[in-house]
Amino acid sequence: MTKEKKLAQIKSLISDFANEVSENELSVLLEIAALANTEYNQKLFSHVNDE
Incomplete structure (x- = not known):
């Protein structure tokens, strides 16, 4: 999916x-949605910064 x-x-x-x-x-x-969004953004930007 x-x-x-x-x-x-x-x-x-x-x-x-x-x-x-x-x-x-x-x-x-x-x-809960706001916390999940914050966590997602942190992971996303962490991944972007690693590149």
Whole structure:
């Protein structure tokens, strides 16, 4: 599965979940997404700096 397809699948799952959760649960989900994004960016830039 390509990265684009994985990202689209994740976005779809988040969208589906967001339609069914409370504001507090959505807040937690957004915090998790932000942390995951930060981790991804750190790994990406670490890889770029290694080249």
